[in-house]
Amino acid sequence: MGALLEVRDLKKYFKTNSGLLHAVDGINFSLETGKTLGVVGESGCGKSTLGRTILHLLEPTDGQIFFGGKDISSPGKAETRKLREEMQIIFQDPYSSLDPRKSVSEAIMEPLKIQGSLSKDEMREETRMLMETVGLAARFENTYPHELDGGRRQRIGIARALSLKPKFIVCDEPVSALDVSIQAQVINLMLDLQEKRGIAYMFVTHDLSVVKYISDDIMVMYLGQMVEKAPADELFRDTRHPYTRALLSAIPVPDIHNKTKRILLHGEITSPIDPGPGCRFMARCTHAAGGCHQMQTLEECSPGHFVACCRYKEIEKEDTA
Amino acid sequence: MNSTSTNLLEIKDLAVEYHTDEAVIYAVNHVDFSINKGETVGLVGETGAGKTSIARSILRILPMPPAKVVSGEIFYNGNDLLKLSEREMRKIRGNKIAMIFQDPMTALNPIETVGFQIAETIQQHNSISHAEAHQRTCEMLEMVGIPGDRFKDFPHQFSGGMKQRVVIAMALACNPALLLADEPTTALDVTIQAQVLEMMQSLKEKVETAFVLITHDLGVVAEFCDKVAVVYAGEIVERGSAEDIFDRANHPYTLGLFASLPKLDATEKRLSPIKGLMPDPTDLPDGCRFCDRCPNAKDECSKSSPKEAEIAPGHTVKCFFSGGN
Numbered sequence: 001m002g003a004l005l006e007v008r009d010l011k012k013y014f015k016t017n018s019g020l021l022h023a024v025d026g027i028n029f030s031l032e033t034g035k036t037l038g039v040v041g042e043s044g045c046g047k048s049t050l051g052r053t054i055l056h057l058l059e060p061t062d063g064q065i066f067f068g069g070k071d072i073s074s075p076g077k078a079e080t081r082k083l084r085e086e087m088q089i090i091f092q093d094p095y096s097s098l099d100p101r102k103s104v105s106e107a108i109m110e111p112l113k114i115q116g117s118l119s120k121d122e123m124r125e126e127t128r129m130l131m132e133t134v135g136l137a138a139r140f141e142n143t144y145p146h147e148l149d150g151g152r153r154q155r156i157g158i159a160r161a162l163s164l165k166p167k168f169i170v171c172d173e174p175v176s177a178l179d180v181s182i183q184a185q186v187i188n189l190m191l192d193l194q195e196k197r198g199i200a201y202m203f204v205t206h207d208l209s210v211v212k213y214i215s216d217d218i219m220v221m222y223l224g225q226m227v228e229k230a231p232a233d234e235l236f237r238d239t240r241h242p243y244t245r246a247l248l249s250a251i252p253v254p255d256i257h258n259k260t261k262r263i264l265l266h267g268e269i270t271s272p273i274d275p276g277p278g279c280r281f282m283a284r285c286t287h288a289a290g291g292c293h294q295m296q297t298l299e300e301c302s303p304g305h306f307v308a309c310c311r312y313k314e315i316e317k318e319d320t321a
Numbered sequence: 322m323n324s325t326s327t328n329l330l331e332i333k334d335l336a337v338e339y340h341t342d343e344a345v346i347y348a349v350n351h352v353d354f355s356i357n358k359g360e361t362v363g364l365v366g367e368t369g370a371g372k373t374s375i376a377r378s379i380l381r382i383l384p385m386p387p388a389k390v391v392s393g394e395i396f397y398n399g400n401d402l403l404k405l406s407e408r409e410m411r412k413i414r415g416n417k418i419a420m421i422f423q424d425p426m427t428a429l430n431p432i433e434t435v436g437f438q439i440a441e442t443i444q445q446h447n448s449i450s451h452a453e454a455h456q457r458t459c460e461m462l463e464m465v466g467i468p469g470d471r472f473k474d475f476p477h478q479f480s481g482g483m484k485q486r487v488v489i490a491m492a493l494a495c496n497p498a499l500l501l502a503d504e505p506t507t508a509l510d511v512t513i514q515a516q517v518l519e520m521m522q523s524l525k526e527k528v529e530t531a532f533v534l535i536t537h538d539l540g541v542v543a544e545f546c547d548k549v550a551v552v553y554a555g556e557i558v559e560r561g562s563a564e565d566i567f568d569r570a571n572h573p574y575t576l577g578l579f580a581s582l583p584k585l586d587a588t589e590k591r592l593s594p595i596k597g598l599m600p601d602p603t604d605l606p607d608g609c610r611f612c613d614r615c616p617n618a619k620d621e622c623s624k625s626s627p628k629e630a631e632i633a634p635g636h637t638v639k640c641f642f643s644g645g646n
Contacts, residue, residue, distance in 0.1 A: 042511070042512060043510055179367040179537065179599075180367070180537065180578060180581050180582060181577060181594055181595040182594070182598070183581070183594075184592035184593065185594040187583070188591050188592055191590070206510065206511065209582065209583045209584070210583050213592070214583075246512060247511060247512060249515075250511040250512045250515035251511060251540065252514075252518070252540030252541045252543065253543060254539035254542070254543050254567070255543055256563050256568070264515060265516070269510075
């Protein structure tokens with residue numbers, strides 16, 4: 001297999017007092033070096049859990065993860081540490097993900113220290129290089145996170161993730177806490193880094209315009225399952241799943257002339273605790289019919305475009321009629 | 322004592338500062354702003370631009386101290402709100418002018434039922450019986466799409482989108498003439514945001530309330546607002562009708578904001594961000610506040626502050642190179 005990362009039937013359940021919470025329920029995908037997979041969905045759909053489970057920040061309940069062709073589904077302690085050098089994460093909130101008592105250079109140096117292969121001077125040099133790479137001026141070396149704005153803090157988070165030269169980074173909503181003008185700066189930085197270093201990203205977000213911009217492929221999740229996956233352009237151009245359609249039509253577009261008709265969903269996301277076997281979106285779907293009570297399988301409707309809806313062909317006819 | 326126009330609310334020369342031990346934060350810097358009956362105005366800007374401070378000074382709910390209104394007048398129905406006694410202000414707050422707060426999770430009292438909280442607002446401002454207040458509360462809940470029999474439920478029994486509906490019902494309970502909505506959908510998922518916006522849209526048609534919508538999301542503004550004011554570092558740098566701002570934006574900051582948004586039909590490989598950061602509100606630059614980040618800045622921009630100039634009827638820009646100055 002040429003894929004850098006391959007995830008097979010990955011599951012992560014949480015035990016709760018009221019039953020089993022199916023946070024991630026049978027996800028399959030593969031990701032190649034230097035590519036970006038966007039993962040979108042509403043809060044509670046399991047997108048962050050998916051990222052964390054792949055990195056073994058959470059132990060998977062079931063399923064397999066292959067990285068560079070090697071099975072890393074249940075790594076030992078030493079292997080986990082080795083994996084951390086290759087797989088990293090950038091967290092959503094640059095305010096709470098940094099140690100307030102570590103200065104900028106200490107925070108960036110920390111992963112290098114733990115890895116322990118560099119001398120003190122080399123680490124200092126490396127830290128300086130990393131700060132330059134992410135666009136943090138050298139004068140910030142001895143400042144503390146609380147003295148910096150969100151954009152700069154997120155740059156520290158990126159520098160930390162980059163420090164061990166990973167091949168794969170999970171970006172968990174890295175720009176949603178930032179203002180638009182700063183958000184654009186950080187996204188450009190991430191794209192530049194990908195181009196230079198060939199890093200593969202899994203970009204988890206609820207912001208659909210950002211994800212289209214940055215991703216090669218986009219996966220749409222609903223209640224722990226993948227409902228649709230397609231190349232970024234195609235997902236927006238040729239949307240198949242009724243949930244994806246509603247989701248895309250709900251984005252407010254900053255253009256007063258483009259008043260597209262909105263597909264309004266009724267109700268809210270249903271409970272992920274002990275869900276039935278049928279389509280999980282059924283309760284909110286305007287197209288639901290008898291076949292939806294059965295388990296939905298992913299079908300490849302065009303090369304690289306997968307959809308998990310038994311009625312997608314009929315729906316298209318209904319809509320054009 | 323009223324101004325000559327027919328404005329519902331008129332803010333003149335408002336300046337708000339926050340005095341802390343270390344520094345003075347210049348949050349709102351001499352803003353003029355007005356809104357007519359039934360109008361919807363979007364107040365757009367980034368974090369820290371001073372949008373919320375403007376809204377809070379209208380209702381006089383700024384945290385004082387550290388906040389201080391150092392100058393300005395806010396006329397509502399011919400009265401300067403800033404000169405009213407607290408007693409008179411209470412008759413207006415929640416009754417004539419109401420506010421929807423950003424975070425529905427913290428805007429409600431967790432130990433009272435939602436029905437009680439809405440009825441409380443109604444009874445505070447109207448001398449009506451419990452039964453009538455109950456009746457009216459159920460009507461309000463139904464209006465925002467919540468079954469009236471959920472009157473006795475507590476906030477934690479509602480989801481985020483439902484809580485925001487409760488907050489909206491509460492704000493509309495006394496038929497206010499003006500509603501200040503501070504990022505009403507920012508904490509919600511897109512599909513829920515769509516529901517709430519749709520609901521607010523239909524309410525706008527039903528009631529004759531004027532809206533001030535505070536947001537950083539230009540998409541929401543495009544859908545909801547008749548007029549737009551763009552706020553940067555405590556000043557309104559550009560204002561006009563929605564068409565003026567979305568089709569004929571003129572101020573470099575407004576243009577920069579639009580350019581930094583990822584477009585759904587984009588083909589270019591990189592976004593065009595505005596370089597640099599918003600100026601530190603304790604140490605604002607002389608001259609134009611945007612000059613450090615502006616691609617067109619000339620020498621004069623850092624020396625003196627541009628005046629707001631009208632470049633087309635109703636469309637004003639605060640920039641030396643807008644064509645109006």
